[in-house]
Amino acid sequence: MAACSVEALLAKAEQEEAEKLKSISVQKELDLEFDIGNLLACDKNRIDLREFREQKKEDFLRSLARDNTQLLINEIWKQPTERVQEAIVVKLPDPATPLPREKPPPKAKPPTKWEQFAKLKGIQKKKKTNLVWDETAKEWKRRWGYKRAKDDTKEWLIEVPETADPNEDQFAKRVKAKTERVAKNEYNRLKNIARAQKGKVPVMGLATSTQQSKEELSLAVSVAKTSTASAGRFQDRLPKEKAPKNMGKKRKFEPLIGDFSNERHKQLELLKLMDGKKPKLDITKAVNKQMREEDREEAAAKYKKRAGKKGRKGGNMSGKGKGKGGKGGKGKGGKAGGGGGGGGGKRRGKPGKH
Amino acid sequence: EGQISSVKPKTKRSKRFLESRAPKLIEDVKTAMIMKGGNTSQTVTQALKDIVSSNITRPFEDSTSLEFFSKKTDSSLFLFGSHNKKRDHMPNDVCVTVSFVLFAGRLFDFHVLDMIELGIEKYVSLSDVKASKCPEGTKPMLVFAGEAFDTDNEHKRLKSLLLDFFRGPTVSAVRLAGLEHVLHFTALDGKIYMRSYRSLLKKSGCRTPRIELEEIGPSCDLVLRRTHLASDDLYKLAHRQPKALKAKKKKNISHDAFGTKFGRVHMQKQDLSKLRTRKMKGLRKRKGNVVAEEQDGQAPKVAKEAEHTE
Numbered sequence: 001m002a003a004c005s006v007e008a009l010l011a012k013a014e015q016e017e018a019e020k021l022k023s024i025s026v027q028k029e030l031d032l033e034f035d036i037g038n039l040l041a042c043d044k045n046r047i048d049l050r051e052f053r054e055q056k057k058e059d060f061l062r063s064l065a066r067d068n069t070q071l072l073i074n075e076i077w078k079q080p081t082e083r084v085q086e087a088i089v090v091k092l093p094d095p096a097t098p099l100p101r102e103k104p105p106p107k108a109k110p111p112t113k114w115e116q117f118a119k120l121k122g123i124q125k126k127k128k129t130n131l132v133w134d135e136t137a138k139e140w141k142r143r144w145g146y147k148r149a150k151d152d153t154k155e156w157l158i159e160v161p162e163t164a165d166p167n168e169d170q171f172a173k174r175v176k177a178k179t180e181r182v183a184k185n186e187y188n189r190l191k192n193i194a195r196a197q198k199g200k201v202p203v204m205g206l207a208t209s210t211q212q213s214k215e216e217l218s219l220a221v222s223v224a225k226t227s228t229a230s231a232g233r234f235q236d237r238l239p240k241e242k243a244p245k246n247m248g249k250k251r252k253f254e255p256l257i258g259d260f261s262n263e264r265h266k267q268l269e270l271l272k273l274m275d276g277k278k279p280k281l282d283i284t285k286a287v288n289k290q291m292r293e294e295d296r297e298e299a300a301a302k303y304k305k306r307a308g309k310k311g312r313k314g315g316n317m318s319g320k321g322k323g324k325g326g327k328g329g330k331g332k333g334g335k336a337g338g339g340g341g342g343g344g345g346k347r348r349g350k351p352g353k354h
Numbered sequence: 355e356g357q358i359s360s361v362k363p364k365t366k367r368s369k370r371f372l373e374s375r376a377p378k379l380i381e382d383v384k385t386a387m388i389m390k391g392g393n394t395s396q397t398v399t400q401a402l403k404d405i406v407s408s409n410i411t412r413p414f415e416d417s418t419s420l421e422f423f424s425k426k427t428d429s430s431l432f433l434f435g436s437h438n439k440k441r442d443h444m445p446n447d448v449c450v451t452v453s454f455v456l457f458a459g460r461l462f463d464f465h466v467l468d469m470i471e472l473g474i475e476k477y478v479s480l481s482d483v484k485a486s487k488c489p490e491g492t493k494p495m496l497v498f499a500g501e502a503f504d505t506d507n508e509h510k511r512l513k514s515l516l517l518d519f520f521r522g523p524t525v526s527a528v529r530l531a532g533l534e535h536v537l538h539f540t541a542l543d544g545k546i547y548m549r550s551y552r553s554l555l556k557k558s559g560c561r562t563p564r565i566e567l568e569e570i571g572p573s574c575d576l577v578l579r580r581t582h583l584a585s586d587d588l589y590k591l592a593h594r595q596p597k598a599l600k601a602k603k604k605k606n607i608s609h610d611a612f613g614t615k616f617g618r619v620h621m622q623k624q625d626l627s628k629l630r631t632r633k634m635k636g637l638r639k640r641k642g643n644v645v646a647e648e649q650d651g652q653a654p655k656v657a658k659e660a661e662h663t664e
Contacts, residue, residue: 016559023558038521039528042513043499047542061549062567065538068497069553070565076533077562089527099518100592102384102430103377103463189362 024074026067034075037095041072112192153178375428379596383523384460386431387423421464430461431519456576460518462592467584470512473577475545485570488535488552493522495533495553500541508581509541531555536567546576 033042043064052060081090111119118125131140132149141149158170212220222244226232237243254263363369374382420432434457454477459469480487496517502509520537533553540547550571555563584592606618630637 019559023564024560024562037524038517039493039495039533040517040521041495041497042503043497044501044504045499046501047499047540049543052542057547058569061538061540061547062551062569064499064540065497065536065549065551066565066567068499068538069495069536069551069567072495072497073533073553073555073565074562077530081530082527084527087529087531089529091527092525095521095524097514097517098593099514100460100462100467100589101594102381102461104591105594105596106377106379 024070026070028067028071032068032071034072035096036076036079037093038097039072039076039092040097041068041075043068110196113188113195379598384431384518385427385429386433386519387427387429389420389423389432389434420466421461424461424464431459432461433458433519455579458515458519459582460515462584462588466582467588467592468511468515469582470508470515471579471581472546473579474574475577476573476575478573480570480572483570483573485552485568487570491522492532492535493525493528494520494535494537496520497536497538498541499538502541503539508578508583511581511583512546512578513539535571544577546578547573548576549573 028043028045030043030045033044034040035042047064076090079090079092081088083089117123128143130143132143133139134141134149141147143149153171153174155174158174160166160168160170164170225235228235363372420434424430424432436455436457438453438455454474456472456474457469458472460467498513498516500509503513504510516539533555536551536553538547538549538551540549549569550573551567552570554566554568556566558564583589606620608616608618610616
């Protein structure tokens with residue numbers, strides 16, 4: 001009898017177990033594909049259209065959803081769990097479905113000049129604190145930036161060093177040094193960027209790379225030519241290239257102690273000129289200068305007229321007429337005085353103004 | 355286009371802003387732009403608001419340039435709703451068919467990658483369904499049912515797009531009690547049925563709970579219309595992952611089919627002739643003054659050994 005009851009008990013226990021498991025088991029033809037990292041389940045089983053149409057749509061869909069969700073939950077519960085602040089949390093694996101990115105992955109930036117050097121020398125970056133104790137102000141100030149701890153441009157008293165010129169403005173000197181440093185830093189930063197983008201690093205003064213004029217191009221050519229170890233002395237010229245005009249020296253001075261006779265002659269000539277009664281007036285030069293002045297004034301007047309039209313009404317055509325009259329007189333006088341000899345140069349048929 | 359701009363950010367805030375917009379190794383959650391067309395009806399607006407209530411960046415009134423807006427808001431997903439009234443001029447009758455249309459799509463590098471036009475046939479909004487809703491921001495469980503999602507190319511892309519839209523941020527762990535929201539997509543009979551449920555975890559006797567579903571949230575019946583999908587090369591390009599993210603393989607470790615972990619140890623060459631198979635205390639080397647000590651030490655040691663062997 002006992003044996004019977006034990007068997008019966010066991011059978012009953014088994015039945016109960018089966019029932020319990022039944023509640024969470026789902027029968028499917030094909031197993032679902034899971035991507036637990038995305039909490040995703042894909043059911044590839046064929047859906048019977050007839051069944052769908054017979055039943056109420058919503059009920060059919062709901063029962064299908066329930067079955068699939070049950071399978072997904074079963075799969076999720078298989079993952080390792082842990083307790084985090086009174087909640088039981090299940091650890092998810094990485095998402096398995098490949099999805100497109102938002103933007104292409106970033107390209108590795110080439111190291112800057114300093115980074116290359118540091119790598120070579122083995123210099124490590126030392127982490128520095130943001131705030132520094134400033135003794136004079138008795139407070140914590142920034143290491144760099146606005147209202148920083150040691151700002152040498154903000155000092156109210158600077159001792160003039162013995163070697164320096166007493167008339168030099170030390171404050172201005174410090175400000176100037178700072179602006180120079182800032183400009184140099186900016187320049188280096190742009191060079192690093194240009195190098196990173198494998199662009200051509202522009203030489204100082206030839207920064208633009210778009211639409212260079214003829215002069216800029218010729219300047220670039222000459223700079224490139226002289227940028228050799230021997231400063232362009234052994235550079236061959238192209239077949240039709242002309243010899244460069246004297247680009248370096250702008251003025252030529254006689255040596256201090258050289259040609260004594262030449263120097264004597266020059267000085268005597270100068271004395272003769274100073275003694276002479278005739279006014280030293282170069283007629284051609286004067287005429288040219290006058291014409292240039294007139295052109296300039298005309299252009300200015302036109303410009304002002306245009307500006308006047310756009311903005312206010314009637315520009316101020318002030319004492320230009322007076323000025324012209326006066327100069328014209330002098331020029332005319334000069335012409336008459338100098339006679340026919342000097343009256344050359346760019347003479348245009350302009351009536352004189354008296 | 356160069357990624358490094360020569361404009362240097364002047365404040366930390368602007369610098370952080372630029373960095374957040376720059377391409378990153380591991381990307382953030384995708385944000386979506388919700389846009390309304392010229393003549394959207396209330397239904398469509400409601401539909402848009404319901405579907406992606408947690409992902410809205412900003413709704414726009416007109417759709418001048420999708421790519422421009424994407425750059426402005428730094429979003430890579432978009433949802434554009436409109437409402438077309440078509441007048442069919444029949445001989446005696448003028449019928450108006452009204453169709454609600456939803457354009458869902460995503461962008462790669464601010465250019466359109468995929469765009470799919472979905473017609474909304476039936477729509478039940480959030481407010482129409484009377485049930486307690488899931489808290490906003492819960493990561494939903496996604497289920498795709500139907501052969502089409504596996505066989506048809508367009509459906510496969512749609513599945514990938516819907517996954518992108520709804521999956522939410524990638525997390526390493528999730529609260530078991532927080533697995534409430536279920537989005538179920540069924541591809542059947544040329545239509546796609548989207549249903550949203552709240553899952554109730556009931557006791558089942560064993561550790562894994564039994565699921566009961568309660569319908570909440572918006573549900574719609576969609577029809578796949580025109581598609582503008584990316585070419586295979588562009589699609590592949592968009593999937594390219596940076597090398598740094600590839601899982602590093604540990605060398606000299608291999609796994610069996612049964613899951614046993616094997617390791618490999620590399621040894622130097624051993625001189626097998628000098629191999630000692632038995633311990634002999636007497637042959638052990640001693641440090642320091644060897645000769646005299648050995649003679650002294652040997653005797654007692656040997657005696658001990660003799661004791662041991664006996």
